[in-house]
Amino acid sequence: MTNKLTFTRPDDWHLHLRDGKAMQSVLPDTARRFARAMIMPNLKLPVVTTEQAAAYRARILSALPQELVGQFEPLMTLYLTDTTTPEEISRAKASGIVQAVKLYPAGATTHSDAGVTDIDRCKATLAMMEKLDMPLLVHGEVVDPAVDIFDREKIFIDRVLIPLLQRFPGLRVVFEHITTREAVEFVQSISNRIAATITAHHLMLNRNALFTGGLQPHHYCLPVLKREIHRQALVAAATSGHSRFFLGTDSAPHPLKDKESACGCAGIYSAHAAIEFYAEIFEQAGRLDRLEAFASFYGPDFYGLPRNTDQISLSKESWQIPGEVEFGGDRLVPLRAGEQVCWRL
Numbered sequence: 001m002t003n004k005l006t007f008t009r010p011d012d013w014h015l016h017l018r019d020g021k022a023m024q025s026v027l028p029d030t031a032r033r034f035a036r037a038m039i040m041p042n043l044k045l046p047v048v049t050t051e052q053a054a055a056y057r058a059r060i061l062s063a064l065p066q067e068l069v070g071q072f073e074p075l076m077t078l079y080l081t082d083t084t085t086p087e088e089i090s091r092a093k094a095s096g097i098v099q100a101v102k103l104y105p106a107g108a109t110t111h112s113d114a115g116v117t118d119i120d121r122c123k124a125t126l127a128m129m130e131k132l133d134m135p136l137l138v139h140g141e142v143v144d145p146a147v148d149i150f151d152r153e154k155i156f157i158d159r160v161l162i163p164l165l166q167r168f169p170g171l172r173v174v175f176e177h178i179t180t181r182e183a184v185e186f187v188q189s190i191s192n193r194i195a196a197t198i199t200a201h202h203l204m205l206n207r208n209a210l211f212t213g214g215l216q217p218h219h220y221c222l223p224v225l226k227r228e229i230h231r232q233a234l235v236a237a238a239t240s241g242h243s244r245f246f247l248g249t250d251s252a253p254h255p256l257k258d259k260e261s262a263c264g265c266a267g268i269y270s271a272h273a274a275i276e277f278y279a280e281i282f283e284q285a286g287r288l289d290r291l292e293a294f295a296s297f298y299g300p301d302f303y304g305l306p307r308n309t310d311q312i313s314l315s316k317e318s319w320q321i322p323g324e325v326e327f328g329g330d331r332l333v334p335l336r337a338g339e340q341v342c343w344r345l
């Protein structure tokens, strides 16, 4: 049995840090574990320009606690809207700090109101991204209210993703937080230009977790948890050694009061034990030997960034996750609150 794991420091390729005091509360959890994170742009006022991305990046860096200064690099993204211009993409590319552009279909998820209403409106901008090799990150769900919520990812592949890839054959795409067998198979079926991130919660939980013992708002996220067959397909993909599946937590903190509400919002906080959760998943699959590549190699390889050179260590030692943590003056309930996790940083 393995009691200690030492491997190349990982990166988180999908992260929500929020802003202000809330960001200050959650940032150390990520920065202690990961060298870099792809920072999602869905702030209340979305990050739509390079200038805003640069300012947000500076706020993140100045929120780092003293002992983590110089240890963590935020990788910035722009929020694609119907009116994002090709010139903005050129500026983003030239800045060197913006790594990707994020597509939120309008209304698909938390803070997506400013998202794209019709992808056809973004043609010129997507063409510029293709030309400059600026990757497109997608929240891959259709918003058509006639489509069952459990099918929104699968339908997105046919209605949006396939036509998009055909129209822009050079555009590189990351299918974010995939949740279905269909998404796994789709990524496997396409060449090197498409990759996918997989969250810890979609690897650990199926949709029963939304209802065990009563309604569980802290297990509600988008895309919503799916059936067990899909969870198994995700575990198989993550632990397969396939280089186009890599780690992205989609850690998405919300105040307790917004989750435990008559209209609870979507998002699961997992940054407090992110790499520990992934270690558990890979261990249970008998594939701890493949954790490092999934967590630390395949992401930078896809983005054309250098792999990290320092290491982290986890030991086989159970610890209890707190029931709640401080969050910008509010409280937040982390994933697996009050229960044990068997690896410790």
Ligand SMILES: NC(=O)N[C@@H](CC(=O)O)C(=O)O
Residues within 6 Å of the ligand: 016, 042, 109, 110, 111, 139, 220, 221, 222, 223, 250, 252, 253, 266, 267, 268
């Ligand atoms: N995943 C979620 O359920 N929520 C995310 C948005 C997103 O990643 O879709 C959030 O920002 O809260």
Ligand SMILES: [Zn+2]
Residues within 6 Å of the ligand: 109, 139, 176, 177, 222, 223
């Ligand atoms: Zn999303």
Ligand SMILES: [Zn+2]
Residues within 6 Å of the ligand: 014, 015, 016, 040, 250, 252
């Ligand atoms: Zn997200």
